Amino acid sequence: MASRSFSSGNTAWRVQQSSSRPRSSGSPARITQYHGLEGDDFRHPLDQQNTRLLRVVPGLDMITRGLLGPVAEQVLLLENIATSVLVGHDQLPSLHKILKEAAGILQMDVPDLYVRQSPVPNAYTLAIAGRKPFIVATTALLDLLTLAEVQAVIAHELGHLKCDHGIWLTIANVLASGTISLPIISGVVEESFMRWLRAAELTCDRAAMLVAQDHKIVISALMKLAGGSPGLASELNIDAFLRQARSYDEATASPLGWYLRNAQTRALSHPLPVMRAREVDRWADGPQYKALIAKNSMQRPPLSLNAKQKSSTAFMKDSSSS
């Protein structure tokens, strides 16, 4: 199941579906495009709620754009482009193929994809005003995951672009990194950012689900990012991890609310992996996902790209995660 072929030069990657269970969609064929898909069609309610809260802070958007634009452009953009390998039809073509496929499914323009040498499994998205946004995936991520799981991670990153997480994610990540101090932002607002960021991750896990169309692919990726080892991949058990995730419900009456608000997770940019898996599991079995699948299984009109990517300055970083 695991594929470690990236570092060894073996290009025989295969997009594998989870062998233990068919797709949860109830549809025999994979959806190749969700016609007219908008971010709000799959946005997590906590993402919507926290975005509304952030928007009430007057002038914050404009101030942070001014502060963060030059930083993002000079440091992040150059650093990423100069130290990574750009994926294309003749460069790591299997990655290029799954990138194009995922963007097509989500009905968006195809961003650039770079592969960067790093021992930390990670992926993130960077969008600079007026430039084509790009995704960076680390070599450790590619070594750890199957190609289908890598596509789910890419779809998660596409979700950030699709949902216009741009400027808010930029602010939250800068605050999380601690590299830049924004004195205008109080502790209360900072906490709101971090809460929003965790909620935004749940939205983008749904984008991963929309592309993978098999909750076990997404959950397997989350499991491996939580505690996977390429050498022990054959022993990893998705069902056991799912049981672990479901057991969280028994630990507390309102687990989602608990971890999103609890002081222990206040400084985390990402929700706990087990909780993310539980949320994907729940959404994949719910009416919103099933309705999207059913609607797009019935009608397959010609492709009409509906890119919603704004040219805002945006740094979307997903530390040690998808």
Ligand SMILES: [Zn+2]
């Ligand atoms: Zn993310």
